Amino acid sequence: MPTGTVGLDAARAILSERFGHTRFRVHQLKVLGPLLAGRSVLAVLPTGAGKSLCYQVPALLGAGLTLVISPLISLMQDQVVALRRRGIAAAYVNSQLDAQQRRLVLDAATSGRLALLYCAPERLGSLTRRLTGGGTRVKLLAIDEAHCITEWGNEFRPVYRRLGVFRSLLGWPPTIALTGSATPAARADMLHVLRMPDAEVVVTSFDRPNLVFGVRRVRDDRERFATIRARVRDAPGAALIYTPTRRLTELVTRALLRTSVRAAPYHAGLSANTRQRVLRAFLADQVHVIVATSAFGMGIDKPDVRQVLHWGPPPTIEAYYQEAGRGGRDGKASECLVLWRPEDLAWGNIGPAMRRYVESRTNHRAMILEYFGEP
DSSP: OOOHHHHHHHHHHHHHHHHOOSSOOHHHHHHHHHHHTTOOEEEEOOTTSOTTHHHHHHHTSSSSEEEEEOSOHHHHHHHHHHHHHTTOOEEEEOTTSOHHHHHHHHHHHHTTOOSEEEEOGGGHHHHHHHHHHTTOOEEEEEETTTTHHHHTTTTTOGGGGGHHHHHHHTTOOOEEEEESOOOHHHHHHHHHHHTOTTOEEEEOOOOOTTEEEEEEEOSSHHHHHHHHHHHHSSOSSEEEEEOSSHHHHHHHHHHHHHTTOOEEEEOTTSOHHHHHHHHHHHHTTSOSEEEEOTTSOTTOOOTTEEEEEESSOOSOHHHHHHHHTTSOTTSSOEEEEEEEOGGGGGSTTOOHHHHHHHHOOSOHHHHHHHHTTOO
16 A cells, blocks of 8 residues: 555545545544554544545555445445445445355455455455455455444444454454544454554544534423424424334334324334335435434435434433434534433433433533543
């Protein structure tokens, strides 16, 4: 991979020629500087900051494969489709491909015909054997949505805790781990798991001035729904409503549809085709409101979300910040409101920081910044 000023000049040329942007943002330059010099980087950048370009541009500098670890099939598919539209050789390996399709993709990777290969962490065992057995050089390893190491790695997807092992098997390639939110403790955990003690850590401000954070205590679910309905019925722009269960997602959607609100549900119980259809309708402004569980999130890029409403408190501040961050990606004002009542706090998964957040009457923006270690 090119290093120094020459590498950065080449990166700027690729940014312009292949992605249509005239210049990098300041925080992207802070990431690219050490990365192009061959160092590993942990980058904590806000939602909408252009994290993907931090590895997609270096992937096009020089020979070798960039291997991207992505947590969601839909996310990697969307990335690959977008790259191919730009004429960039990219592919993915996931459970939706049959054996022959996977073989064709891996043949392309090992023969040097791919610049980027996306996969889920669960595929790394067989993929690593194939790549190293064929002498393929992985010049860059990218861990997208790296907060999954801490949030999912202990129980839900334990393979995330073995990513450092796979780095060693791949020959210790320079690695970039990217996430939109991480406390100092979470950052330390990611560096430990990935075996990157000397990595450059780039952390931008967690403050999104255009997001208006607030909480509202309600008496019961009737008041909770009435508040949501009143806020989204005639409001401009799009809205996201997060609920804790699939059942509530369906119930709230049906109730909104009865009041002529263009709403659709999104949760993991729906088929992949249905989720894709709902997402396309939302991005095309055919659906005004998405009612979703936490399954709706990573990689969603709609600029004009004016409201992010939570039926109840999310489990953690990290989860809330990720979900609230889908609002106002165009830089314009967006309201982020958590509805709650004391009974909600009996849910066993609500962490102490989130409890303090909803119970507090102080500046909620300041509470979020303090949680992430920002003065």
